[in-house]
Amino acid sequence: MKKSVLTLFLGLFLFGVVLAQDSRYLVFEFIKVETSQMYEFIDYKGFMEKVYQSAVDDNKILGWDFWSLHSGNDTGEFQYITITYYKDPVSMMNGLTEEDLLKYAKLADPQMSDNQIKEKFDQAFATHDLAQRSYMQQISNTKDNFNMKKGVLASFDLMKASEGKFQDYENAEKEVFMPIHQGRIEKGLMGSWTLLRTALPFGSEAKSTHLTMNMYSDYMQFFNAMEYEDLESTAEQRAAVEKGLKSRDQKWVYLATLESTVR
Incomplete structure (x- = not known):
């Protein structure tokens, strides 16, 4: 199993060389x-x-x-x-x-x-x-015009895809969770969302395989997003969310404020 996970990571990483421009x-x-x-x-x-x-x-x-x-x-x-x-x-x-x-x-x-x-x-x-130190590749993100400036808030969520469910987890993030985050952005409850895949270290013993960056303009937006409940979601959508949650283990969540940015 360790060899197969290593092969998957290496293949995805090398494939990323071809798609580097994107x-x-x-x-x-x-x-x-x-x-x-x-x-x-x-x-x-x-x-x-x-x-x-x-x-x-x-x-x-x-x-x-x-x-x-x-x-x-x-x-x-x-x-x-x-x-x-x-x-x-x-x-x-x-x-x-x-x-x-x-x-x-x-x-x-x-x-x-x-x-x-x-x-x-x-x-x-x-x-x-x-x-x-973690080396990561951006593999998905929301459509937004979020302004990265001093004082913005971020939640860095470290995830580990469940064994045998690596692709299931990425599909869940892109097809289930990203539309939810996009909806929050359009409602003014979030600034930006990005999904990253860990390039190194490889193997089944790695502490995490992915990281999501959740951006907020300030604490007010952050807490409003935490309290928001989508009452319009269907039973099918809720089932998809539940299935997606089972495809990964949320290891840690780091909350941080941007002190400086260079572009």
């Missing part, structure tokens, strides 16, 4: 910062924002987000989430090299020497620990 590839980094390092880390965040802006301007990456975490599996495990957006899986896996970071830091602050930049990076990386 998708986005995202790297999530879950970051832990000790209280004593918080001030230095915030300074690092401001520095990296400029570096990533240079990388966007150079078309090396598509964007970068910095999120502060409010709730999740264990908020002591990490407090921040960053997302780096790439145009294809090869760029995603290569990431930004040390040479890239040096180049873009130099573009962001031409007055700094190479040694000063390297010292700045050494000091910056010492302020935090990378608790987890």
